[in-house]
Structures are given as C-alpha cells and as structure tokens.
Amino acid sequence: MKNPTLRFLGGVREIGGNKILIEDGPERILFDFGPSFSPRAEEFYVDYLQPRSTSRAKDLLEFDLVPRISGLYSREALGDGELAYAPPEVHAIFVSHAHADHAGYLDLVDPEIPVHVGEGTRTLLSAIETSTRMKYGDHPWKVFTDRTPIHVGGIEVVPYPVDHSIPFAYGFIVRTSEGTVAYTGDFRHHGPRAADTHAFFEAVANERVDALLIEGTRAGPDPRRNLSEAGVRSGVDRVLTARPELALACTYPRDIDRLRTLYSAALAADREFVVSVRTAHLLSEVAPRFPVGEIPVPGHAPGLRVHARKKRVSYLWERPFLSDALSSEELRREGRKYVLALDLAHFPELIDLRPPRGSPFLHSMSEPFSEDDVDDRVMHNWLEHFGLEFHQMHASGHASGPELLELVRATGAKAVYPIHTEHPEAFEKAGPSVRLPELGTPYPIGR
Ligand SMILES: [Zn+2]
Ligand SMILES: [Zn+2]
Numbered sequence: 001m002k003n004p005t006l007r008f009l010g011g012v013r014e015i016g017g018n019k020i021l022i023e024d025g026p027e028r029i030l031f032d033f034g035p036s037f038s039p040r041a042e043e044f045y046v047d048y049l050q051p052r053s054t055s056r057a058k059d060l061l062e063f064d065l066v067p068r069i070s071g072l073y074s075r076e077a078l079g080d081g082e083l084a085y086a087p088p089e090v091h092a093i094f095v096s097h098a099h100a101d102h103a104g105y106l107d108l109v110d111p112e113i114p115v116h117v118g119e120g121t122r123t124l125l126s127a128i129e130t131s132t133r134m135k136y137g138d139h140p141w142k143v144f145t146d147r148t149p150i151h152v153g154g155i156e157v158v159p160y161p162v163d164h165s166i167p168f169a170y171g172f173i174v175r176t177s178e179g180t181v182a183y184t185g186d187f188r189h190h191g192p193r194a195a196d197t198h199a200f201f202e203a204v205a206n207e208r209v210d211a212l213l214i215e216g217t218r219a220g221p222d223p224r225r226n227l228s229e230a231g232v233r234s235g236v237d238r239v240l241t242a243r244p245e246l247a248l249a250c251t252y253p254r255d256i257d258r259l260r261t262l263y264s265a266a267l268a269a270d271r272e273f274v275v276s277v278r279t280a281h282l283l284s285e286v287a288p289r290f291p292v293g294e295i296p297v298p299g300h301a302p303g304l305r306v307h308a309r310k311k312r313v314s315y316l317w318e319r320p321f322l323s324d325a326l327s328s329e330e331l332r333r334e335g336r337k338y339v340l341a342l343d344l345a346h347f348p349e350l351i352d353l354r355p356p357r358g359s360p361f362l363h364s365m366s367e368p369f370s371e372d373d374v375d376d377r378v379m380h381n382w383l384e385h386f387g388l389e390f391h392q393m394h395a396s397g398h399a400s401g402p403e404l405l406e407l408v409r410a411t412g413a414k415a416v417y418p419i420h421t422e423h424p425e426a427f428e429k430a431g432p433s434v435r436l437p438e439l440g441t442p443y444p445i446g447r
Pocket of ligand 2: 097099186397
C-alpha cells in the first residue's frame with residue numbers, strides 16, 4: 001500500500017496561490033505554483049518592496065509566504081537561508097494556466113524539476129517573459145497535449161482544456177495507485193470555450209473521482225455584475241453607436257477573448273482597434289497556436305493598429321510594431337475613428353489624448369471587491385478629471401456561486417475540497433461530501 005495523499009500548500013481560504021502536492025509512494029507532484037491575491041501576501045511585500053532577486057525563496061520563506069518543503073527550490077533562490085538546498089524531491093510540476101497566481105513562483109523552482117504545461121501556455125509564458133519583467137526560470141519544459149495521459153512514475157495525469165479568461169487553461173484528472181483526483185484549475189462556462197468545460201466535468205463525473213479540487217473565486221457573497229462574452233459585445237456595440245468620440249477600453253492584458261471581442265466591435269462600428277505594443281507582441285506570438293485567421297495580428301488583420309507611446313528607448317521585441325504605429329497626437333486628431341485599449345499604468349497618455357468630455361471609457365475588467373480599493377479610486381480620479389463616461393462591462397473568468405454548486409452535485413465526487421476562494425463554506429450547500437481544506441494537512445486519496 002502506497003497510501004497516496006493530497007495536501008494544499010496554498011490556495012486555502014484565499015484567491016490564487018494554489019499549490020497542490022500529491023504524494024504516492026516515492027512520487028511527489030505539484031499542481032500550480034504562484035502567489036495568492038490575498039491581503040496577507042501584501043503584509044510584507046508591496047509594489048515598491050519586493051524580495052531580493054538574489055534570494056527570493058529565502059525572503060518569502062521568512063514570512064511563510066511560500067511552503068517550507070525540501071527538494072523544491074533552486075539553490076540560488078534559497079541563498080544562505082535557513083531551509084537548506086536539497087536535490088529534487090518533487091518529480092514534476094503541472095501548471096494549469098499562465099495566470100501569475102498559478103505560475104508566478106516557477107522561477108524559485110530547482111531547474112532540474114520538469115514543468116508540464118500546455119503548448120499554448122508555453123508560448124504565453126515566453127511572450128510574457130520577453131515583454132515584461134516577469135521571469136519563470138529555466139526548466140525542462142514538457143508540453144502536453146489535450147486529453148493525452150502523462151505518466152510520472154505510477155501517477156497518471158490527464159489534462160483537459162477548460163474555458164477561462166486566458167486561453168490554454170486546463171483541468172486535470174489524476175489517477176494514483178489507490179484513487180482518482182480531479183483538479184479544476186480556474187474555469188468558467190460562459191465564454192467561447194464553454195464546451196471544453198462541459199466535457200471536462202463530464203469526464204470527471206464518469207470517472208467517479210474520490211476527490212474533486214474545485215476553484216471557488218465567485219463562491220459566497222458577490223455583488224459584482226457579470227456578463228457573458230456575448231453580453232460584453234452587445235454592451236460595447238451600444239456604447240460605440242451612441243458616442244462619436246474616441247472610445248477607450250481597459251482590459252486584462254492576457255484576456256485574448258476580450259481583445260477579440262473589442263476588435264470585432266470596433267470593426268462593426270467602422271473604427272480601428274488600437275492596442276499597446278505589448279498586446280501586439282502577445283497577439284503575434286499566440287496566433288500560430290490558434291486556427292488560421294482566428295487571432296487578429298497587427299500588420300495583417302485589417303483595422304488593428306498599434307499605439308506608440310512616447311518612450312526614450314524601444315526594445316528589440318517592440319520594433320516590428322512601431323513603423324506603422326499611431327501616436328497619441330494622431331489618435332487625438334481623429335478620435336472617432338478609433339477604439340483605444342489603454343492600461344491603467346498608461347493613463348498619463350490621456351494628457352496628450354485629451355478626449356472630448358463625455359468620451360466613453362469601457363472598464364472591461366472585474367469591479368473592485370472592496371470600496372476602499374486604491375487603484376479604483378485613482379482610476380476614477382483620472383476619469384473625473386478628463387470628464388470621461390464610465391461603462392462597466394465584463395465577463396468573469398470564473399463560474400458563479402450557483403453554477404459551482406450545480407457542478408459539485410453533478411460530479412458525484414466522494415470528497416469535494418473548495419480552494420482558490422475566500423468562502424469555502426459556501427460550497428457546503430452542495431452536500432455532505434464538501435470538506436473545508438486546511439493548509440498543509442495530508443488527506444488520504446481513495447480510502
Ligand atoms: Zn487563479
Ligand atoms: Zn486564472
């Protein structure tokens with residue numbers, strides 16, 4: 001008897017930061033490894049105060065912000081800290097998708113440990129590394145194929161694509177020596193790949209899994225408005241028809257579905273869609289991973305343009321997009337011809353864009369959870385200063401509370417562990433199989 005177990009080393013009573021360790025005899029595999037979005041993480045490190053790049057793991061371990069496990073971290077990340085370096089005792093890491101809260105700590109990992117990702121996720125991660133300060137470290141990268149089993153010792157892992165607010169997101173079915181686990185990663189079923197999510201949950205139900213590890217971002221009280229992707233499209237259409245001025249939009253940088261929605265809405269309204277150089281680079285990099293013509297690529301797709309902000313230096317990866325790019329002055333002159341995607345971080349461009357008062361601003365991201373959200377206050381100060389008209393329209397990357405309960409009941413899993421949520425107890429309505437996980441406790445699989 002190998003007595004396989006599962007342990008939650010993150011993602012317990014917090015959104016993000018999932019770190020799930022499955023042990024089966026000598027085999028140990030980890031699912032996801034990134035920082036959480038919980039306030040606890042910000043008690044010690046904030047924007048301007050970060051762990052030292054020479055000893056990241058040591059500096060995070062000081063406050064228990066990463067799990068204290070041996071044979072996981074690289075020699076470099078541990079530095080001369082109190083947790084000593086040991087050769088790999090974790091035999092593989094599987095990453096469900098490229099969001100930071102699932103992949104953001106990979107750079108701490110021993111470069112000997114293989115990291116398994118979907119082909120598209122590998123592309124996304126390298127595009128992000130090129131165009132931002134984010135680093136994921138060197139690893140033997142193993143690229144998996146949809147629904148094709150991977151074997152790590154005696155453990156079998158089957159990756160299933162799911163719908164989420166970043167493409168190439170996966171859930172997993174994990175078969176151990178004595179029982180089966182399903183891990184959902186992050187998912188929704190109101191986006192363009194809803195059928196993938198349904199197929200995954202059908203496979204989970206057929207498998208009669210012993211343990212279902214399910215994300216619950218939107219479980220519990222959530223007053224925030226949510227649309228489907230199609231709902232976002234008709235909302236944007238309405239605004240673009242009603243307003244003749246420059247339209248501004250703010251989205252998550254890797255939400256390819258939203259970028260496509262905005263692009264087609266702009267075309268339908270006889271406008272051009274203008275993206276940042278970083279988004280242009282991302283679209284060009286991921287396009288080959290999609291069916292031909294599905295992803296609009298700058299320089300090829302009609303009506304897709306690039307915004308050149310004033311910068312002192314341009315990086316090599318930016319240059320291919322700059323020759324035909326539009327400046328803020330050009331956008332200002334003929335605003336009604338464009339929809340401009342503008343990140344919060346680039347709001348100073350508004351000083352040059354100076355859109356006429358009443359120009360629409362489409363906030364196509366989550367509403368803040370709390371009323372004293374600093375970023376939200378700063379954004380509204382800017383909008384007010386320039387007299388922009390605020391429109392909230394977003395399709396979440398996550399299933400709603402009632403949808404989650406329905407899925408839990410339908411899978412018939414023997415045990416259900418809600419993770420990636422601040423309200424795991426909200427799942428208890430789904431029945432007695434629901435267990436509230438504790439950080440670090442080993443739970444037996446299949447007994
Ligand atoms: Zn997440
Ligand atoms: Zn996610």
